[in-house]
Amino acid sequence: MGNYKFNVETLYEKTDNGLDIIKKYLDNCDGFGKALENDKNAFRYRDTDKSASCYLVKNDKGLKGSIGVNYWRVKDFGGDFFTPIGIAMEQSGLDFYPCLKMLYEWFNLDGNNTFFTATVEITTIDDKDKRPLDWFNVVTKEHTQLDIIGTYVTPELAKEYDFLSVEYYEKIFVNKKTNQKNHIKVSATESFPIFCYMPEKTWCKTYAPFSKDKKFKHGYLGKKPVRHVYGLQRVIQKYNAKIDDFNSQIKKSKDDKTTGRLIDERDAYRIPNCIVASGGSDGLNVASLGYDVIWYNSEGEQINYTEYNQLKEICKNIYNLPDLDESGVKYGYEVAEKFWNMKSIWLPKEKLGTSGKDFRDWMKFYKKADLSAVKFQFGNLLTGALKMKFFEKNEKSKRWSVKTSYLHYFLKIKGFHLYYPEKKYTEKTGVQEFIFIRINEHIVEQYFPNDIRKFSEMYLIEKGQPIEVIDLVKNTEQFNEPKLLSMDKIVLDFKNFTEETQTFFYKNQFATISKDGIELKPYKDLKNFVWDYRIVNKTIFAEKASFRHYKDDNCNDRVEILQKDCDFMNYLINGSRMSWRKELEEPFGDFANNKELKEAKQKYHNENRFNLSAECLTENERLIQEKHFLNKCFGIGYLLHRYKIESFAKFIYIMDDAPKESEEDSNGRSGKSVLLNGIDKLLNNHYYINGKSKNITTNSHLLDGFTKENDYLRIEDIDQYLGVEFFYNWVTGPISVNPKTKKPYNVEFHDAGKMAATSNFGIGKINQSTLGRLFFISFSDYYHVKTDKYNEERKISHDFNNKDLFSSYWDEKQWNKFYYFLMECCQLYLSNRDNELQAPQTNIHLTNIQASMGENFMNWCDSYFTHSMIDEDSETKEVVNGTLNQFLLRDDVQKAYTLHAGEKYKKTATNFKRSLQEYCKMKTWTFNPVEYLSADKKTIKKPHTNEKGKRNILEFFYVRTNDIEVAIQEQKELKLGDRPDDLPF
Known part of the structure; x- marks a missing residue:
């Protein structure tokens, strides 16, 4: 296999005369199977073709190409022929040689992945060899395969930019395993060409375009300078001496007429356009169109003031040509802002292909055009190039004016866009609603026209612009809403969850939760977007785990409390203490009338303020309390994860665990609502329904304003006689909304937030449908008011130095523990979706039985x-x-x-x-x-x-x-x- 030549002839010979290549790309085309059976049958080459108009042409038709062999083709009805390699290039978007290389690898013609590699020889050298570690030698040859670099790159142009074809290179290095000096010789092959940039004899940069490892695609030999600008010395040497001569004559000139003539001659001699490319391949391709080009070692290394001023002396216009991927746009904007008189050429995305990002990809769009047509199209891009300085002074009238295109470019770089919110929840026939936004590191904030004007004004003041320019911004109509409507619009993805993850946003960073843990990252790493009002106005930092869920020897779900200083978690612990009387009352008898017993009780309470597993409890009582705690954490995690699963769609129903003695005994004050109040600190856009409202079931506009932006639907204090079956369709299907002034719409199941409710009562109608939808969370009566049933009042604040949860007494440390605990609950849920952590059902069932019967019946x-x-x-x-x-x-x-x-x-x-x-x-x-x-x-x-x-x-x-x-x-x-x-x- 290693003896095969790297060419199309060999490729076709080994792929059934090219038919295998055609099958690879066109097998799914409509009618292609029948065309294989009979070449008279037409098929549709592209999905956009209105009718089948292409035919297969067999290799025995006598249509020999330049390669001298017969091969299969596709013929269009209009008469065009498509070759197998041409089809592959069009379908893959690759240039000829990369496409040829890909097909060699695909059909295993590269000798088990060894064909597209260099020939490498490594030998150990002894101490007598005095060559230093930075020694290297490059042997070049006549240029070959320059079409790999670009269609119009010639040997003469390559030489002008110090770009050479390499026969082999060699260098001295230290083998890290043996710590001995080694000599390596790397030779190019026909299937693995190597090029190099060698502007000086002391170093060079190698380029192996077919290297599978990106680390070895580019390399350096010798002592690489700290900074090098490719092509800069060429421009300076070509033009600078003559410009200096003109400047010298202008300085010596003694009359205005001569001086004016010399200035005009100097300006006529200056380079019309110099373009800063993003890399060597792009640079050589731009140069092949007849332009002077410079570029840098990497995309992150950009032009500085010294180099800019050097070019300004000899160039009329300097353009930046950035890539269009995320990093390219970022660096392009940085250059545009640093040199706001420097224009930027932004390639049209529609001419770059699906995965295209740079100038070479743009060139592919015109691969069938001749050189003059490509030059014309690129000239158009220069004409439409933009700069950030958005105002100009007319030298004749001395008047300042705002250039609209430049202004909108300035605003775009500073993050301003026109945004159209989803029209799903507005009238379909109405005018599309829009807003102005600004994006700063993926954080989105709404702006109004006057805000945009003020932002621009302050920017110019910081730039030190004259008062005439500031007044221009204050008075121009360009910042009025109708003018700003021609700004670029943008489509944004605000989704903050997947099936396996959930993301929350804080002032300093964002957190992504999965079953494996909580990951904190800076906003520069955020891929989607977030509204500014969605960001919690607190910082977040990593904490030690608050609790650990595990299975005991009997496969019971158990919990180990690892930290004891998170107030919110401690409140949930006490809300799960179903056997608190056994701890706090029964051992101390008539403590209300006995000082010693009262003090002993208080001492025990202080020492066991937040304890699920007191020693006086039985193992079963501890187990029940731990399960209730885990159930609350699981329910919190379920609500926090926005992704909805049809087979696990639940209505969180938060109730009291203690059975009621009568209907008037509505319990309450047990802390149920505080759980949802805590969730609301993280999910800050819930939709609220008063469960006591008498017209819930008859109010056709009950959900007026509810959209997919609502994190969850909160029904507070469900009335005793309101049947929860009213809400069942909302749990498992779309939610229908009937606004008062707009047309009805549906919020689809996967878009709608989840649901939670609190109630002091059980559920009257319990059946399989009910049980399938409800997820019960029950609170003990540890917290309660003083009645005949209870000897004393116990509020949540009593456990926290008489301070309310979430109040101003919480410091940043406590807030951090609170938010981190909530995210741990989300992680618990994501880790246990196949292990639903239910609350023990005994008292829940009893309460629901009582609700089902009614007090009158029980009496x-x-x-x-x-x-x-x-x-x-x-x-x-x-x-x-x-x-x-x-x-x-x-x-x-x-x-x-x-x-x-x-x-x-x-x-x-x-x-x-x-x-x-x-x-x-x-x-x-x-x-x-x-x-x-x-x-x-x-x-x-x-x-x-x-x-x-x-x-x-x-x-x-x-x-x-x-x-x-x-x-x-x-x-x-x-x-x-x-x-x-x-x-x-």
């Missing part, structure tokens, strides 16, 4: 269901029959409830039975024991004779208590004829 059950008992007050000691452990006619039971409750609280037959089942679960009683069920295994049916003597088969209820002996006795006394299965149907 009735408490009085209706009684045991049989002996009436001790009667003389006969008669037995009073109870309703427990008895067969009860269903109709009689429901009538008794309806008579008690009245029309307002009556229940349907289905709801009544469901509520009775839930009541029995709460009491741990058995509703309708299985042994009493009839054949349908669902109900108890027994014969019943009414007061008129009519006998029917009717449904009965049976509520059995946990008294086993009673249950067994009842079963013994049950007669066979009374069993449901033996009913005389």
